[in-house]
Structure formats: structure tokens, C-alpha cells
Amino acid sequence: MNNKLFGTTIAALLGSSVLFFGVTQAGTYVINDVIFASKEFGDQTYIGPFDVSNLPEEEAAVTVQTGVKGWYDKAQVKIKLQDAIVPFPLEVVEFNTDSTLTSAQDGAKNELQFDVAEESVGTFLNQQFAPFVFSDEEIASATEAIRIQLASGRNNQTIDISSALFASTTIEATVSNVTFDTIETSVGIQNLLLALDGYAINSLTTFSLLDFIETADVGIVTEQDLTTVASILYASVLQTNFGVDERSIGPTVPASVPLGFEATINRELGVDFVFTNPNSTTFTLNFNNVGTSLNASITGLPLIYSYQTTLSNQEEYSPKTIKQYSSFVNQNTIRLKIAGANGVQVTVIKTIMSGEDVLETINISKDFYPPVHKVEVHPLTVIETAPAEGSGDGTTTDGTGTTPDDGTTGSTDGSTSQPSTDNGNGTSDNGSSTGGSGSGNDSGTKNDPTSDDTDPEYDKGGNVIPPSK
Structure with a gap:
């Protein structure tokens, strides 16, 4: 009986211990993980x-x-x-x-x-x-x-x-406005303006004029038509914060668009005009043509700053004269092949304004157009004729306009004396005078008023041509 009681007592104590331990552990879990839970983040957090x-x-x-x-x-x-x-x-x-x-x-x-x-x-x-x-x-x-x-x-x-x-506003303002005067508006330009008017430049997008005419119905347009429209579009873009990605100028000073704002187009060479809208809002292109005036504007949500473009450091370069020679040009005639024109260099400056305050000044471009040289075509050779015999004008056939002073000129009184030279024996070689008389000398008889011979003839080197017999 005592053994049975002892066993029962031991079992009760062991059960109580297990129960107490379990309750203790459960309480700790509840306190730490339920009541005062501490979160731990997993991998890749x-x-x-x-x-x-x-x-x-x-x-x-x-x-x-x-x-x-x-x-x-x-x-x-x-x-x-x-x-x-x-x-x-x-x-x-x-x-x-x-x-x-x-x-x-x-x-x-x-x-x-x-x-x-x-x-x-x-x-x-x-x-x-x-x-x-x-x-x-x-x-x-x-x-x-x-x-x-x-x-x-x-x-x-x-x-x-x-x-x-x-996001919900309808505010719109004109952020750019440019007018070109004295523009000869062709059918091609009118077609381009009609296609471009109202075109939306979406936010953060790039516009290419060559890409545009590939997709739009603009009919037949010339390179000059495209250049005129691209130029006024370029001038408009400069009055905004848009970025110009591609723009070129032609080889000569433009005649139809203002200096400094040319944006030439060449489809064969792929010369394009490209710009980007960096804003998160959309802008619209607008065009208007009245008489010889062409107007372009860009409208959209107002910009904070204003942009002004000016020209600076304009310089002109004179052309050179190039002489060419041709056998097809008449003597004493000069044919003008190319009239020539001055070259020009100009700097385009963009000023960013906040109200009346200048925030920044940027050199946009330095456009240089080389001079067109003047070209003259002259005759290939110049033929000069000798003066008539006995004219007494003192000219010779060498074209110099003066007679060489070799002591063989004619008499000063208009006589036709024949020049002679001293042969060393006191007589001249033509027998017209003797050394004793003093009429012979080293310079011939140019001062002999009694000479009645004809005037001598000379070659181009100034040498006497012997008289024919």
C-alpha cells in the first residue's frame, strides 16, 4: 500500500512539474512572440x-x-x-x-x-x-x-x-512668335504650312521635318520651300527652351530668310532640321501667311522664363578677283563670268530672362558664309601693231611706247637721213661724209640736217633692219 501511495505521489509531482514547465514556456512565447512580438525582415528586403x-x-x-x-x-x-x-x-x-x-x-x-x-x-x-x-x-x-x-x-x-x-488646367499662352517679311510664298510653302498648322509637339518627343513630310500629304515641295519653313520654325524654337538637335546652313548668304536663322534642307544628302520638346507638357505649332509675311508661333502652357535671340559680331569678307584667259574673248575685252559677293560671319546669341533679370547668355551658333570670288575672263594674247613709217610718234613695235636710245634714231628736223657708223678710216660706210670734215661720229648722222635718206626701221629688240636693195 505504501509503495502504491509513493508511486501515486511521484506521478502527481512529475505531472505538476511538466504542466508548470509547459505553462511557463507558453507564457514566454505569448509574451515574446504575441504580446511583444519582434519582427525580423527576410532575405532581399x-x-x-x-x-x-x-x-x-x-x-x-x-x-x-x-x-x-x-x-x-x-x-x-x-x-x-x-x-x-x-x-x-x-x-x-x-x-x-x-x-x-x-x-x-x-x-x-x-x-x-x-x-x-x-x-x-x-x-x-x-x-x-x-x-x-x-x-x-x-x-x-x-x-x-x-x-x-x-x-x-x-x-x-x-x-x-x-x-x-x-493636369486639369486649360491655360494656354503663346510662348514664341516670329515673322519673316518679304517671303515669296509658293504653292509648296502653302502646302507645308497647311500640314504643319496645329501640329502637336508632345512632351519629351523629337520632331524631324524630313520624317514629317514622309508621313504627311504635302504634295510637291522644293528644297527652297522646305528651307524657308524650316528656317522660320528654327527661329521660333530658339524663343523657347526646346533643344535643337540638327540644323545646317547653305554655302551662300541666304536671300529669302534672315541672316542667322537659316535652316537648310537637302533631302538627297539627308540634311534635316530636328528639335526636341524637353517639357512634360504638349505644345502646338501655328502658321499664318498674309501677303509676303510668314508668321509662326508656338502655343502651350506658359513657360517660366522668356527667351530672346540677337545677332552679334557680324563681319563681312571681300571677295578676291580671279583672272581666267580664253581665246574666245575678243582683244581689249574683259568678260565678267561671276560677279562675286561678300562673305559674312555672324554669331547668334540667346538670352534667358526671368522678368527683367538676365539669367544666362548662350552662344547658339556662329554662321559663316565664305565670299564668292569675282571671276574675269581675259583674252588669251595681246597683239600690238607698229606705228606707220615716218609718223614721228616715237613708238616702237615692242609695245613699250618709247624708242630705245641706241644712237640710231632719225634726225630731229624730220629729215630722212640714213644712219651711218664710223669704219675707222675717216669715211662713213655710206660715203656721205668724211672724217676730215667732222661730219662722221660714233652716233651716226642723227644730227645731220642735210641727210635726205628715209627713216630706219627697227625690229622689236630695237635693232636696225638693213634696207632692202
Whole structure:
């Protein structure tokens, strides 16, 4: 009996011990994992750019907070509205640790949660983007757009709020307006204007004139038609923040479009005019032709800045004269083959204005047109004739207009004396005088008034031609 009682007692004590241990363990589980549960993130878990894989929530919180503190120290955030980009003050942004951790999912890339005050964003917008006036709804939309973009935690980012602000607005303004005068409007130009008028340049898209005419029904157009339209389109684009990707000029100074704004087109060589709309809003091309005036404008949501184009450092270069010779040109005649024209160099300058303040001045291009040289065609040879005998005009057949002084010229009194030379025996070789009389000398008888011989003839070298017998 005692043994039975002992066994029963031992069994009761053992059962009680097991029950107590079980209850203790269960309580610890409930307290640690149910009541005060500690979350641990799984593999490949990121919060913003920070890796929290396999970290308990407490350690993950420390990792993220430390990383965000470093982000505040070096991050550069800018806000873009149409063509204006300005720095955004991070002092108005507050990191929300609790919201970030509780919304994070295992094995995923999670976002950082920031709190951005609408009041601070409204003050920022009104200060930086005047003369725009923003409604409460627009400020709320801009605030949400900023908060969403900051969630990535990138150090350097530009947040475009244009779409958020103008999603429901119908505001439209003329952002560019250009007129070319004295334009001879052809049928081809009219067809191009009709096809381009009202054409929409969508956000972040590129426009190519050659690609456009491949798809649009513009009929027959010449290279000059295309160049004229491309040029006024180029001048219009320069008055916006659009980027010019491709533009060329011709070999000579343009006659139909203003200097500095030519955009030549050559379909055979693939010479095109291309530009890009960098904004997140759409713009429309508009064209109008009245008489000899051609007008182009671009309309869309207003730009923050204004753009002005001017010409500077214009220089002219004189042409040279090139002489050519031809046997088909008459003597004493000069035929003008090419009249020639001055060359020109000019710099196109773009000035970006904020109200009355100059923000930036940019050299857009330096257009150089070389001079067209003058070309003259002269006769191949010049034939000069000798003067008539006895003319006494002193000219010779060598074309010099003067008689060489070789002592063999005729008499000064118009007589026809025959020149002679001294043969050394006191008599001249023609027997007309003797040495004793003093009528013979080294220079002949040019001063002998009694000579009645004819004037001598000379060759082109100035030598006497012996008289024929």
C-alpha cells in the first residue's frame, strides 16, 4: 500500500512539474512572440536604398535612420516646373520612421516615408515660380508629387511637378512668335504650312521635318520651300527652351530668310532640321501667311522664363578677283563670268530672362558664309601693231611706247637721213661724209640736217633692219 501511495505521489509531482514547465514556456512565447512580438525582415528586403535583410526590426530601424541622416547631409533635390529648375529646401521634409517600418514588406524594395507640409510647399512655389498663382488643389498635388519622388531616397534627383500642377488646367499662352517679311510664298510653302498648322509637339518627343513630310500629304515641295519653313520654325524654337538637335546652313548668304536663322534642307544628302520638346507638357505649332509675311508661333502652357535671340559680331569678307584667259574673248575685252559677293560671319546669341533679370547668355551658333570670288575672263594674247613709217610718234613695235636710245634714231628736223657708223678710216660706210670734215661720229648722222635718206626701221629688240636693195 505504501509503495502504491509513493508511486501515486511521484506521478502527481512529475505531472505538476511538466504542466508548470509547459505553462511557463507558453507564457514566454505569448509574451515574446504575441504580446511583444519582434519582427525580423527576410532575405532581399530593402527600405529605400538601405539593405535590411535578416535584421530584426529594431536593428533595421537603426540602419534606416542612420542612412537617412546621411542622405539629408548630401542629397540635392530640385523642383522642375516647365523650363525652370530650382533647388528644394530639405528642411521642410521630415522622415517618418514608424510609418516606414510598419509598411515594409519582406523580400521587397520598400519606400521611405516622408512628411512634407503643404504650407511649406505653397510658400516655396509662390516664391520661386512667380508670376504663377497656385490654388490649394495645385499645391496639394505638387506636395504629393514631391513626397512620392522623395520616397526612393536617391541622393540627386529633379522632381518635375508640371504634370501634377497642370493636369486639369486649360491655360494656354503663346510662348514664341516670329515673322519673316518679304517671303515669296509658293504653292509648296502653302502646302507645308497647311500640314504643319496645329501640329502637336508632345512632351519629351523629337520632331524631324524630313520624317514629317514622309508621313504627311504635302504634295510637291522644293528644297527652297522646305528651307524657308524650316528656317522660320528654327527661329521660333530658339524663343523657347526646346533643344535643337540638327540644323545646317547653305554655302551662300541666304536671300529669302534672315541672316542667322537659316535652316537648310537637302533631302538627297539627308540634311534635316530636328528639335526636341524637353517639357512634360504638349505644345502646338501655328502658321499664318498674309501677303509676303510668314508668321509662326508656338502655343502651350506658359513657360517660366522668356527667351530672346540677337545677332552679334557680324563681319563681312571681300571677295578676291580671279583672272581666267580664253581665246574666245575678243582683244581689249574683259568678260565678267561671276560677279562675286561678300562673305559674312555672324554669331547668334540667346538670352534667358526671368522678368527683367538676365539669367544666362548662350552662344547658339556662329554662321559663316565664305565670299564668292569675282571671276574675269581675259583674252588669251595681246597683239600690238607698229606705228606707220615716218609718223614721228616715237613708238616702237615692242609695245613699250618709247624708242630705245641706241644712237640710231632719225634726225630731229624730220629729215630722212640714213644712219651711218664710223669704219675707222675717216669715211662713213655710206660715203656721205668724211672724217676730215667732222661730219662722221660714233652716233651716226642723227644730227645731220642735210641727210635726205628715209627713216630706219627697227625690229622689236630695237635693232636696225638693213634696207632692202
